[in-house]
Amino acid sequence: MVPHRIGFVGLGIMGKAMAANLIKAGYNVFVYNRTREKTREFENSGCTAVAMPKDLAGIADIVITMVTDEKAMDEALEGPTGLFAGNFGRRHSLRHLGPQCGCSEGQTLINMSTLPVSYTKNLAEKCLKSRIYFLDCPVTGSKPLAESGQLIILAGGDENLVERMKPVLLTMGKAIVYAGPAPNGTGLKLCMNLLVAQMTSGLCESAVLAKILEINPALIFEVLKESPALNCGYFKLKQDNVLNERFSPAFSLKNMLKDVRYMLKEAETGKQSLPVLETLEKLMAKSYNTGEGGQDLTVILKTLKDYYKN
Ligand code: NAP
Numbered sequence: 001m002v003p004h005r006i007g008f009v010g011l012g013i014m015g016k017a018m019a020a021n022l023i024k025a026g027y028n029v030f031v032y033n034r035t036r037e038k039t040r041e042f043e044n045s046g047c048t049a050v051a052m053p054k055d056l057a058g059i060a061d062i063v064i065t066m067v068t069d070e071k072a073m074d075e076a077l078e079g080p081t082g083l084f085a086g087n088f089g090r091r092h093s094l095r096h097l098g099p100q101c102g103c104s105e106g107q108t109l110i111n112m113s114t115l116p117v118s119y120t121k122n123l124a125e126k127c128l129k130s131r132i133y134f135l136d137c138p139v140t141g142s143k144p145l146a147e148s149g150q151l152i153i154l155a156g157g158d159e160n161l162v163e164r165m166k167p168v169l170l171t172m173g174k175a176i177v178y179a180g181p182a183p184n185g186t187g188l189k190l191c192m193n194l195l196v197a198q199m200t201s202g203l204c205e206s207a208v209l210a211k212i213l214e215i216n217p218a219l220i221f222e223v224l225k226e227s228p229a230l231n232c233g234y235f236k237l238k239q240d241n242v243l244n245e246r247f248s249p250a251f252s253l254k255n256m257l258k259d260v261r262y263m264l265k266e267a268e269t270g271k272q273s274l275p276v277l278e279t280l281e282k283l284m285a286k287s288y289n290t291g292e293g294g295q296d297l298t299v300i301l302k303t304l305k306d307y308y309k310n
Pocket of ligand 1: 009010011012013014015033034035038066067068069071072073075076112113114115139140141142143250251252255256259
């Protein structure tokens with residue numbers, strides 16, 4: 001068990017917790033983060049931080065990326081400091097590490113960030129050409145589930161490769177849903193986040209309506225708790241944000257806005273209108289433009305309440 005040497009790129013809200021779980025499980029983890037400060041905690045606990053993603057190519061047989069978007073992915077993979085500049089995937093590069101590294105079958109890139117479908121499709125094609133095994137594995141579940149290793153992994157790619165990577169994936173998550181070849185993991189992820197975006201706006205608008213009707217919004221959560229059909233973990237997760245207007249980020253508004261724009265782009269490409277999502281994009285953009293991008297996505301509650309002030 002645990003032969004893999006894993007390179008982890010991106011120690012943000014999610015990546016930090018996911019990399020920590022890999023270390024806890026005994027994997028030999030090498031970390032990279034653009035802002036070096038975030039690697040200190042890992043270095044202090046004995047983990048090696050590399051100066052650039054390229055450095056991972058010679059030492060890791062699996063590289064996991066958990067960064068914001070396509071620009072961040074390009075920074076991680078392309079250019080003179082990117083992973084690909086280190087000839088990642090050329091099977092012979094890790095021979096010096098011996099049988100311990102588990103790399104006899106070649107190097108694997110697992111992307112777990114939420115990216116555009118078209119970007120993931122191109123990346124899968126590029127990896128195929130470069131003899132890199134590739135999995136398209138975005139996740140659902142936010143910070144608390146990343147910390148407890150209970151994420152749900154939406155896997156796109158070769159099914160046998162998913163099977164081989166199962167022990168690594170299930171260190172970060174509790175379930176893997178196989179979606180078909182890449183970019184289907186990303187496609188499924190966008191469908192799931194459409195629900196999350198609209199559930200958030202539903203909850204926030206319901207709380208705003210309660211306020212103007214002089215109903216205590218806490219009663220909404222009491223009803224949700226009692227209702228077998230509406231009692232949903234997500235609403236519970238956001239209860240404190242909504243009732244106490246505390247917006248410390250578990251999933252930032254700016255990252256959800258990015259995903260909503262990916263969804264709308266896909267809908268446009270498929271000549272499909274998503275009118276509710278289009279309206280929500282405008283609300284989220286308004287919130288982002290008033291400087292709330294780094295807050296939890298429930299911060300749209302504040303934007304709704306201030307609607308006629310701005
Ligand atoms: P986050 O806290 O904002 O972290 C983003 C990470 O990407 C950081 O490590 C950041 O580095 C890096 N990054 C951003 N721009 C970069 C660039 N241009 N070049 C290099 N690195 C860059 O985001 P997160 O919440 O962990 O989310 C990560 C991914 O998972 C996103 O795609 C998000 O949509 C997805 N996701 C998030 C959640 C959630 O609930 N948070 C749930 C499921 C999926 P710095 O530290 O240097 O800024």
